[in-house]
Amino acid sequence: MTxxxxxxxxxxxxxxxxxxxxxxxxxLLLPIAMMTVYTFFTFVTAGVESAVLTFDxxxxxxxxSYYHGFLWKTVRVGxxxxxxxxxxxxxxxxxxxxxxxxxxxLLLLLxxxxxxxxxxxxxFSWIHILGEQGLINVVLIRLGVINEPLPMLYTExxxxxxxxxxxxxxxxxxxxxxxxxxxxTLIAAARSMGCTSxxxxxxxTLPLSIPGLGAGLLLCFVLAAGSYVTPQLLGGxxxxxxxxxxxxxxxxxxxxxxxxxxxxVLFVLLGAAAAAYSRYMGLSQxxxxxxx
Amino acid sequence: xxxxxxxRLERLNxxxxxxxxxxxxxxxxxxxxxxxxxxxxxxxxxxxAAVSEVRFDGWGGVVQEAIDKYAFQPYTAKSKVKxxxxxxxxxxxxxxxxxxxxxxxxxxVHSSGVNYYIKxxxxxxxxxxxxxxxxNMANVLTAMIEPFRKITPKLSAVPYDYxxxxxxxxxxxxxxxxAKEKGANLLTDKKYAGKxxxxxxxxxxxxxxxxxxxxxxxxxxxxxxxxxKVRETRDLAKKFWSSGAELMDLLSRNEIVVTDAWSGRVAAxxxxxxxxxxxxxxxxxxxxxxxxxLKGSPMAECEELINFMLDPATSIAVAEGQNxxxxxxxxxxxxxxxxxxxxxxxxxxxxxxxxxxxxxxxAKNEDAWTKQWDRxxxxx
Amino acid sequence: xxAEHPDREGRWAWRLTGAITVCVYVFMFAPIxxxxxxxxxxxxxxxxxxxxxxxxxxxxxxxxGPVLDAFRTSMWIAxxxxxxxxxxxxxxxxxxxxxxxxxxxAINTLVILPALVPETILGxxxxxxxxxxxxxxxxxxxxxxxxxxxxxxVVLIVQARMVGIKRSYEEAALSLGAPRVSTxxxxxxxxxxxxxxxxxxxxxxxxxxxxxxxxFWRPAGVETMPTQILSMLKISISPEVNxxxxxxxxxxxxxxxAGGLILQSLTWFKAGK
Numbered sequence: 001m002t003x004x005x006x007x008x009x010x011x012x013x014x015x016x017x018x019x020x021x022x023x024x025x026x027x028l029l030l031p032i033a034m035m036t037v038y039t040f041f042t043f044v045t046a047g048v049e050s051a052v053l054t055f056d057x058x059x060x061x062x063x064x065s066y067y068h069g070f071l072w073k074t075v076r077v078g079x080x081x082x083x084x085x086x087x088x089x090x091x092x093x094x095x096x097x098x099x100x101x102x103x104x105x106l107l108l109l110l111x112x113x114x115x116x117x118x119x120x121x122x123x124f125s126w127i128h129i130l131g132e133q134g135l136i137n138v139v140l141i142r143l144g145v146i147n148e149p150l151p152m153l154y155t156e157x158x159x160x161x162x163x164x165x166x167x168x169x170x171x172x173x174x175x176x177x178x179x180x181x182x183x184x185t186l187i188a189a190a191r192s193m194g195c196t197s198x199x200x201x202x203x204x205t206l207p208l209s210i211p212g213l214g215a216g217l218l219l220c221f222v223l224a225a226g227s228y229v230t231p232q233l234l235g236g237x238x239x240x241x242x243x244x245x246x247x248x249x250x251x252x253x254x255x256x257x258x259x260x261x262x263x264x265v266l267f268v269l270l271g272a273a274a275a276a277y278s279r280y281m282g283l284s285q286x287x288x289x290x291x292x
Numbered sequence: 293x294x295x296x297x298x299x300r301l302e303r304l305n306x307x308x309x310x311x312x313x314x315x316x317x318x319x320x321x322x323x324x325x326x327x328x329x330x331x332x333x334x335x336x337x338x339x340x341a342a343v344s345e346v347r348f349d350g351w352g353g354v355v356q357e358a359i360d361k362y363a364f365q366p367y368t369a370k371s372k373v374k375x376x377x378x379x380x381x382x383x384x385x386x387x388x389x390x391x392x393x394x395x396x397x398x399x400x401v402h403s404s405g406v407n408y409y410i411k412x413x414x415x416x417x418x419x420x421x422x423x424x425x426x427x428n429m430a431n432v433l434t435a436m437i438e439p440f441r442k443i444t445p446k447l448s449a450v451p452y453d454y455x456x457x458x459x460x461x462x463x464x465x466x467x468x469x470x471a472k473e474k475g476a477n478l479l480t481d482k483k484y485a486g487k488x489x490x491x492x493x494x495x496x497x498x499x500x501x502x503x504x505x506x507x508x509x510x511x512x513x514x515x516x517x518x519x520x521k522v523r524e525t526r527d528l529a530k531k532f533w534s535s536g537a538e539l540m541d542l543l544s545r546n547e548i549v550v551t552d553a554w555s556g557r558v559a560a561x562x563x564x565x566x567x568x569x570x571x572x573x574x575x576x577x578x579x580x581x582x583x584x585x586l587k588g589s590p591m592a593e594c595e596e597l598i599n600f601m602l603d604p605a606t607s608i609a610v611a612e613g614q615n616x617x618x619x620x621x622x623x624x625x626x627x628x629x630x631x632x633x634x635x636x637x638x639x640x641x642x643x644x645x646x647x648x649x650x651x652x653x654x655a656k657n658e659d660a661w662t663k664q665w666d667r668x669x670x671x672x
Numbered sequence: 673x674x675a676e677h678p679d680r681e682g683r684w685a686w687r688l689t690g691a692i693t694v695c696v697y698v699f700m701f702a703p704i705x706x707x708x709x710x711x712x713x714x715x716x717x718x719x720x721x722x723x724x725x726x727x728x729x730x731x732x733x734x735x736x737g738p739v740l741d742a743f744r745t746s747m748w749i750a751x752x753x754x755x756x757x758x759x760x761x762x763x764x765x766x767x768x769x770x771x772x773x774x775x776x777x778a779i780n781t782l783v784i785l786p787a788l789v790p791e792t793i794l795g796x797x798x799x800x801x802x803x804x805x806x807x808x809x810x811x812x813x814x815x816x817x818x819x820x821x822x823x824x825x826v827v828l829i830v831q832a833r834m835v836g837i838k839r840s841y842e843e844a845a846l847s848l849g850a851p852r853v854s855t856x857x858x859x860x861x862x863x864x865x866x867x868x869x870x871x872x873x874x875x876x877x878x879x880x881x882x883x884x885x886x887x888f889w890r891p892a893g894v895e896t897m898p899t900q901i902l903s904m905l906k907i908s909i910s911p912e913v914n915x916x917x918x919x920x921x922x923x924x925x926x927x928x929x930a931g932g933l934i935l936q937s938l939t940w941f942k943a944g945k
Contacts, residue, residue, distance in 0.1 A: 007846065013771035017779055020764040020823065024782055027820045028789075031797030034804050045659055046384070047391055047415045066672050091692035098686075114700055116924045118881045120898040121917040124905055125703035128710055128720070128914075132547070135706055138720040151486075154531070168700060197682030219788075226790020228884045233905065237492075237532065238671030243792040243884070245670075250796060251388045253662050256803075263796045267789065274788055347893065378893045381906060389892055392799055394808030397892035535906060 032267065038260035046254040057261040067245075071265070074242040077156065078225030081163045085220045086213055088164070089171030093212075094205075096172075097179040108176075114169050123162050123233050130158050130234075154236035162230040167223055171216040178212025179205070218277045222270050242266050345374045346593050349386060350402035352379030353537040354560045358613025359402070363601045370600075373593050381535035382493070383408050384662075390417050395588025400597070402452070403584040406439045406651035407495065407658075409449055412584060418448035419587045425595040426450065428602035433621045435643040436580055439651060449584035450598055452607075453616040456636040456646065457496055457579065458572040460543060460553035460561075468569055475573035476503040478550045480524045489542055489551030490525055492532035494658075494665035495649065497522050499577045500552055509575060510650040522668050532669065543568055552577075555635040556615035563615075570635055578636065578646035580619070704921065711914035729915035739916060742900035746880050749811075749896065753818040753879040758871045760819070761826030762864070766856075768827070769834040787824035794820065795888030809891040817889045821882060822875040829874065833867030834860075869935055873928050880924065 042052045061067050096107045114122065129135050130152040137149040152158060182205065190200040228243035240248075242262065250259035348364070350356040356379060364375040380386045383404055390398050390412075403409065412418045423429055429437075429450060436451035459478055461471050465487075466478070474481060479488055479500060490497065501521035502509040512518055526532075530548050533539045536557045542548045543558075544566050558570040583601065585594050600606060604625045611618040612630050617637040620627065631637060638645055714724035733739060767773075768780060786794065798817055802809065837860065845855040861868075883898040890899060897920065904913050 010773040013767040013773045016763045016767035031801040095693040125707040128706040237669045393892040
């Protein structure tokens with residue numbers, strides 16, 4: 001079959017990527033295109049829409065402060081989560097990289113283990129910590145610190161906590177991968193030239209680990225802003241994020257055109273974040289982080 | 293394996309010839325059957341064995357357990373037709389699923405009355421039943437059938453039971469006198485802030501807000517006042533529940549002390565010895581439930597099952613189990629004392645003492661109000 | 673760095689780093705441990721305090737039909753997904769690493785896109801599309817969706833490994849007249865095995881664990897393990913859910929760990945040879 005083809009013939013490459021390309025076109029590109037078309041459809045009544053083209057859905061989105069509020073809230077929660085992840089995640093990444101501990105692999109393994117535990121289970125396990133009968137409240141009441149259980153579950157704080165729990169390993173791995181790429185002799189050189197360890201960190205280690213930190217921030221932001229299950233399980237109904245709005249519009253109100261509009265909005269927003277990032281950093285860092 | 297597949301294909305072909313299966317799903321099923329010859333996957337069995345199975349979707353919990361125990365299990369024992377069951381807490385979600393499924397994936401739904409009936413009819417999901425095949429319909433209250441007939445002269449659903457959404461309260465905290473005096477306003481009583489509950493459902497929320505603002509829920513004049521009351525309850529509420537099981541859980545664990553509640557579930561709690569009182573305030577939200585047959589269902593089997601469910605002995609046993617009065621006419625069929633004692637029970641059979649939602653009025657406002665409720669519930 | 677004559681400042685910073693690291697690890701595992709502990713609680717309610725040791729929630733779990741059904745369904749989906757995705761991923765990675773062709777960069781980006789687009793959007797998109805072509809939701813759709821979700825990870829893993837395999841091995845075999853297919857089978861594949869196993873495992877766990885998108889895609893009456901847990905949670909935080917969680921943790925952590933160990937001993941065995 002390949003007689004007469006060059007060793008690295010382009011045609012063979014296309015044969016190899018063809019199934020993946022077909023899959024991505026059918027399941028990713030086409031659906032997004034269809035969704036875009038759907039945003040111009042007319043909502044008739046719950047569960048029924050017609051292919052009469054209209055700008056109503058977009059008009060509604062653009063003029064209604066309700067959606068803007070949730071969009072802003074989603075961006076805010078996403079950003080807060082990403083920043084806390086970066087701050088909290090940098091220390092362990094640095095520690096694992098710098099430690100002379102013999103069983104470093106164990107620390108790394110423990111970072112990967114959460115990826116294997118069902119996301120739903122990891123999320124609902126927070127109910128046991130934050131709930132009225134959760135660990136914190138039960139201990140505090142036993143100690144006599146409080147009389148009434150503190151309302152911690154079903155708040156925005158609980159949602160951010162759940163998101164942190166889910167996203168921290170992503171951040172740590174991203175930073176760790178980029179720290180691993182640093183040539184350690186650079187630091188030794190800096191130290192031998194009289195830098196304090198703080199200076200060496202500030203001048204050498206930190207700047208060189210920025211790409212990993214950036215990739216982690218983007219990933220955490222995108223995943224947090226796109227989340228649906230965490231706010232549903234740990235938040236009250238006010239703590240909904242944009243993903244919940246989309247789900248409720250489609251599954252509850254049965255308003256598909258509006259649901260498609262909201263989906264496209266979220267897609268464009270997160271796409272813009274990723275595009276802005278890749279402009280400065282290139283996507284290759286994210287790939288490194290994802291495959292770590 | 294080979295033999296059974298051939299048989300299934302034959303059966304399928306028969307259904308296709310009878311027009312039960314659309315051409316597309318026939319081809320899909322044929323392909324699936326062919327594939328199954330080599331590789332039997334768990335989900336394919338379900339699609340292929342459709343004829344000896346009927347799918348039912350209900351409200352779960354004690355209600356569905358009662359239906360299963362007193363209706364489905366005896367029916368399966370008698371007819372060898374298996375009833376595959378699913379549950380839901382929000383019927384709208386079920387409608388979305390039906391919308392994106394192939395006809396026949398969902399068959400019988402334990403639907404909540406005419407308000408929802410309209411939605412299925414508008415979506416074209418319902419399937420006309422042959423009333424001649426359900427002789428037991430003769431015993432069903434005319435007052436319950438009429439509203440359905442107004443929507444479609446030829447029915448796709450048969451009323452099965454009814455109940456009310458009244459006020460349930462913990463009588464260790466709230467005395468019956470206090471409950472009686474305050475009625476629907478208990479849900480906006482600041483004294484119980486953080487201990488209030490409610491059904492996370494637009495109709496229930498708007499209905500009770502209408503009662504709180506002294507308006508007729510079937511002809512609301514001041515919607516702003518209604519939404520203000522909905523917000524008031526929302527701010528006092530610990531949690532809006534979304535399934536009967538969750539309602540029972542919250543009440544029995546004292547997480548909430550007052551909530552609007554389904555009469556049958558409260559009766560179940562009382563039978564367990566929980567200190568829960570129940571009150572139907574004036575204009576309490578009454579509803580009925582029906583067995584609705586969807587497009588693509590094996591009609592003969594579904595009709596036979598519904599007829600079996602309406603058999604007085606079955607219907608009474610189910611009613612006692614699920615704590616909702618049956619749709620049987622008490623002037624024609626002798627009902628038991630236990631049923632007579634159930635909340636919401638109407639001994640006259642005229643249904644005049646109960647306030648149902650006017651389906652046309654609610655259908656007209658449904659989309660806008662659902663949207664608004666969605667927003668209010670998210671803090672708007 | 674610790675070894676490199678730390679100054680006082682550095683020592684303090686290092687201690688702080690260590691302390692925060694410990695806190696982060698506790699943060700990550702405490703809730704999970706709480707779930708495991710509570711699954712053995714005798715109490716009716718799924719919360720603290722502990723009232724006694726009991727295995728009855730596990731017994732109850734074993735007789736819970738819907739849970740077992742959901743488990744079987746998820747196993748099937750995850751198996752099919754892992755197999756197909758790994759196959760497709762190897763092919764794509766091969767092309768993306770070994771070949772130069774126009775549009776390669778675009779395809780590279782396209783391939784990782786499903787990992788960056790929120791699942792809610794992927795979920796809605798696929799639903800809108802099958803509705804537009806008037807197809808019902810089906811098991812095939814759910815599996816295809818899972819393949820889409822796992823593809824980026826598999827391609828990335830295989831790519832990373834493939835970069836490390838020298839072209840010259842393959843080229844040598846080819847120049848000696850070996851056909852392409854057998855070159856791949858005899859040379860490339862054995863060297864790729866760790867990546868392949870890692871891909872299968874990862875694709876399996878991602879598929880088995882997928883929640884958000886599956887909520888949109890699952891056909892009528894089908895529950896996967898996570899959606900089943902979600903609907904159980906909707907009713908109440910019962911101890912049974914905790915038991916289920918514990919079983920799931922044992923399975924999903926146990927399988928990859930065992931896989932990794934086997935892999936380790938295999939390479940060790942080979943090296944010893």
